[in-house]
Amino acid sequence: MRHLIVITFTLLWVGLSHSQQLKVEPPNWWSGMNRSVIELMIYGDGVAKYTPASDQLNITATDRTDNDNYLFITLETKDLQPGDYLITLEEDGEVEHKIAYELKARREGSAQRKGFDSSDLIYLIMPDRFANGDPSNDSVDDLVEKADRSNPGGRHGGDIQGIIDHLDYIKELGATAIWSTPLCEDNDSTYSYHTYAQSDVYQIDKRYGTNEDYRRLAEELHKRDMKLIKDYVTNHWGLQHWMIQDLPDYDWIHQFPGYGQTNYRMTTQMDPNASAIDTRHNEDGWFVRSMPDLNQRHPKVLNYLIQNAIWWVEYADLDGFRVDTYSYGNKEGMTAWTKAIMDEYPNFNIVGEVWMHDQAQNAYWQKDSKLGAIQGFNSHLPSVMDFTLHNAVMEAFREEPSWNKGLIRIYENFVNDFLYPDINNILVFTENHDTMRINEFYPEFNDYRLVMTLLSTVRGIPQVYYGSEIGMRGDKGKGDADIRRDFPGGWEDDELIAFSAEGRTAEQGRYFDFSKKLFNWRKQAEVIHKGKTIHFVPRDEVYVYFRILDDARVMVVLNNNENEVNLDLDRFSEVLSTNDNGMEILSESAVDLNSGQLKVAAKTPMIIELK
Template sequence: MKFIHQFFTLALCLASPSIRAQAVEIYPPNWWIGMKHNTVQLLVKASDAGFGKRDVSVKHAGITVAKVNRLENGKYLALDIIVQPDATPGTVVFDFKAGKKSQKVNWELKPRDKNRAYAQGVTSADFIYLAMPDRFSNGDASNDKIKDMRDQSLNRDSIFYRHGGDLQGIINHLDYLQDLGITTLWMTPVFENDMPDRTEHGYAITNHYKIDARQGDAALYKKLSNELHKRNMKLIQDAVYNHVGLYHFFVQDKPTHDWLHEWPAYTNTTYKDQPLMDIHASAADQKRMSDGWFTKFMPDLNQQNPYVANFLIQHALWSVEEFGVDGWRIDTYIYNDLDFMNRCNQALYDEYPNITLFGETWVHGVSSQAFFTRNNFTIPFKSNLLGATDFQTNLYGIVPALNEPFGWTNGVNKLYQTLAGDFMYEDPMRNVNFLDNHDMTRFYSTVNEDLAKHKMGIAWLLTTRGIPQLYYGTEIIMKGVSNPDGWVRLDFPGGWPGDKANKFTKEGRTEKENEAFEWTKKLANFRKSSSAIKTGKLMQYVPEDGVYVYFRYDDKQTVMCVMNTQDKPMTIDTKRFAERIKTFSKGKEVSTGAAYDIKQSLTIPAKYVFVLDLQ
């Protein structure tokens, strides 16, 4: 498989024509002086099977080759190099020798940019916006198709073809996000997906060190990061450790025989997480869960192979340093080798103490989800993952709260009961709450296009414990059912020249869309200045008659939230909440500015959430 790397310059100088000049690629393409991770394993790939027999030397101040690992596939070498603290930045020249003949290859060593803001971490004080670049906005039509890439589709009428959205399109709308109250951007992966089809989502990476050319390039990704930081906003990168695209160079031409998890016949994962924690589980079920492939087009990486593990860990560190990443969302967390994940997570924590990591844990039950995070269990496996994408507060929380009739274990009681399980987490404030995402039915469709229920969901999202995450277009009630998933990945209207309506503007939105947008904006921007919601405690009361009351509070502020899931107005006796209301007598509703007397009783409209700043 012919594969030319974009990030470094080759020096193909041979002493004799008897040895053929060949393209040589080095991964990672550069490193930095002053990193705690200063022993770096370079995966070197050439086009000739005899390359792996060559001797290696380097003459550069502060750089030494500690070990040359000769892999089974003779096209590869793995070089363990040490970068000393006093190393000299610049071009490092590696000399690959065969007898008296040599080939020199350049590799870059950089000084760290100490003035750059990155790895700040994403906390409960933030509000995350999840965007799929291909479907958000097309800022540069010149990169819609890239010659020689396998996927040449470009058809906005198809839910599965490429639509042309890119990084420039996102940069163009950062003001829109900031106005909405967003503090943090998370995008689906932006690294190269050189696959024949379904390349819009980004999860089938074929080159870890190249930004997909249809999105832009490394310079544009850095520009996006810098533009976010100028606005005091943050960047989350989507990490994919479990699998890669079928056309990744190290799948098409494996460095070792055990680079992937391979079976006598194709074997899919079971998608069942229980065998990983079940004390009665069979080893066969555990193996198929972890080592089975996610799809036929996404080979499963063997993270117990030390070279695979080093490649992935170093790419994580490289990405944070190269692009100024602040947080790390980890795709398909539960399918990875969990010991490897602890090691990879720790490498990031050690290098960047403030960085935030949260994993996709699409499981069922609070205990199952807590298993994959830092928890309060006494069990053999202890995860060091800070938080999870909280599928429990979604699937068994806000969705049944709004869609089911109230009952002893139904309706809003499920939301209450799910949050009552927070004792299992070391810190539930690190979990990421959401109403929908790129794999799920859009929230407006989930609540049967009931705008009142939609607004209730938004109010809960922006006031409950944890980190809120909004999927692009939810603020303008975009709809779609996830069967198939392309229907929940439609274009943001107005993101393409010639769109009939521009939903990025008030004038382009319908009355209902503006109502949803303004509701979200009001609550999100209030949240920015609310210490009680950003970092305060949560106290919740047992729901009664379909009404759920909870408080966010600290020493400076108390916010009272009253969720009425009934189809009729409900009046509550506020004396029940004296423990938290204390001497407060009024509550100012955040969304309308109206003041309410809370000393005796409070009447809540049907299908509504009061968010009251107590005074």
């Protein structure tokens, strides 16, 4: 979710004002796809008057809408070989347009591609604020907003080339996957840098680069045994999207008529007592005035979104989706969208942004949830974001402890793990591009160590936010721009270059070195990726838990006290009974477990590999 400048707009119908060449979407398809029946959208002045024909392709249906500028053609591509296939558009027996439609060859093993999972650590990037690898594309003629780095909420020039230039930095840190906020074109006049108000979902924003650059990003990641996760938006497009400017039909988006604001009450999606009007305003309401809400009940809208998502997986060789505002869309439509992608790629992964503050409400959205089954609902969504852990972290390490405050908040979050059908496949995080920076909330380095140790050793798939590993801060209260600052060293004129050890300050180096050690250890720790958790109720603000997988055991100790503590190890004998010693991986020091006591320094985490 995100915030934008609000503009006044009532949308009913906008027609083409001038002729243009035909647009065909999807621009190509692939031979050998499970989804062999595709629906081409052909757009152009008065194109609905034409009759499509092909001697090479099986045209199974032709549809038109109330807008004569659209023609929909359904094709069967099963058993067709890669190549160009001719489609003609005819009027009164005369050929008016010729379309060479290409079926490409799929990459070997494309259907069985493996998505991100609990062995990964995801690095979240806002590309406009990470690094400017190609200053020549900072501003382009046909996109309205130009680069202005002096404007905190403007475009700053970061791009795909900047990400590619620093992949080795991200790999050195220990991250294994990148989630970039959206990169498709956003032609809003202001605040376009976040790119959630997309104006063309088949086109990378030229200020970030080209479609080919995005595909090259995936290639460079795969060379490094890393993964690319695309941020996909199913709920809405931007007001400047070319189809919003000339709607295929009135019902393509939700209208009240025109603009109607969402109430943000996602609980109406599963609330058995919800009123119809509240449910409609959550599901059909616009996120903000500049983001018209797509109608996933509309068969052609849903099919368009399915085909577009699959197109990007094939085209860019993606490893996963993070889906924005997942629980705002029509849930039956979203189920069909998700299932279609997972049917095409059974080992793929999709994580939905379900920003809810109750574990049962989050778990409801994960595939095969017994909670959803009560209502006859199965989302088919493999993964959800653990917002309740985020909420707990943002309180637990700074408040005065009591029966229900302090580290007990963290413990209680994991008590409800039984609600999730696949607990290892949920995304855990302490911050992202919509929240307060963790280093702003907890400005002390020792707190950072505690929080990141927790994130790196619990069940699920950890996600870290760019720059936190060097101590970057940002106050959500000052606006979104403050939590989305430029990474130091990403621009040619930056004095500080934090991408290299010699360019970092001593403080930045302290954060980075700790993060690098922790994240790279996790990369190899299968016990963390797959292990069972046994945890103990926090006492005196010390939380102890174990991760166990076969003979491998890891003991994690989080001491949130301002003083050193002596931990009585007898309390943990049910897990420690067969272990005499261990290795603490952060300090690289041996630990004797025979004495019955364990000294833990103030505000200190310990990760002990038991021997």
